[in-house]
Amino acid sequence: MANTINDPPQETSSPPLLSSAAAPLRAQSSSFSLQIPSVKLTKHNYLTWSQFVRAILKSNRALKFVHTTDIPMKFLSDLDYDMHHVNHGFLAWEEQDQAMFSWLLNSISESLHPRVVGCVHSCHLWSELHAFCNSHTKARSHPLRTQLRSLSQGSMNISEFLSKVKTLSDSLISIGTLTTLEEHINCIFYGLNEDFQNVITSIESRIHPPSIHDLEQFLLILNQA
Structure with missing residues (x-):
């Protein structure tokens, strides 16, 4: 017999509670399977972190939440705005976006939290993190490349020198x-001691340059001879 309006609601079973590290993060209208990265974002690991996060977003068909062009209109007309009648499509998107926003926030180190104060949607958070980490990456790139191009073997043995270049x-x-392959090879050639000059000339005369692996193996064998 069907319940009347005075009947108590039937109990429904609740899903078991799981640890926050392993449990999927669920919104009411949709569900995601979002694993918190074991290594959180810092200003030094943006490339590997973003690669992991993008893969997770793609697997959940959720890349749209970090794209500002995919935000539905909050009000569909001026009348809706005046009456504060919010678009149901926006409300559904916002619910899922906030689940995604929380996940992203939990995926970054506490040292970066001050950088994203004021961000309210996933796309704003993503954009701010990209801008900050990208500028930091460019600042690190120049001294590393300068160090690579100016590296010389000096008192290092060949194995130590090749390891430093790598x-x-x-x-x-x-x-x-x-x-590039050419740049990597040139850094090795320019940094080697004069003892290897004849070998360098011989290799440079080849039509096709060797691979890095072949070059390193040849130099290590030559050094042991």
Whole structure:
């Protein structure tokens, strides 16, 4: 027999509580499966952090929440504005956006929280983080590239020197500043001691440059001979 208006509401089972680190973050009208990054965003790891976050957003079909062009209109007409009749499409979007906003905020280190004070939507948060971290990346890029181009072997053995070149090159890659194969090889050639000059001349005379791996392997074998 159907419930009357005076009947008590039937109880419904509630989902079990999960730890915040593993539980999906759910909005009432939709659900996301959002894993908090094990390494949170700092001003030094934006490239790897954003790569992880983009993958999570794509898997949830949620990239639209970091794009300002995808925000629905809050009021569909002047009359709606005067009567404060908010578009239901905007309300549904806002509910999900705030779930996404909370997730993004939990994905950044506390040191960056002051940078995003005043942000109210996910797209504002994303834009502010990108602008700040991108400027910091550019500031780090110049001294790293200068250090790479001016590096010389000096008293280092060949293995130590090649390792130092690779570390600087990898540091540039980690902040989104790529080095070309030619640039990497030239940094090695220019930094090697004069003992390797004949070898450098021989390699430079080839039509096709060697890969970094082949060049390093050749120099290490040559040094052991």
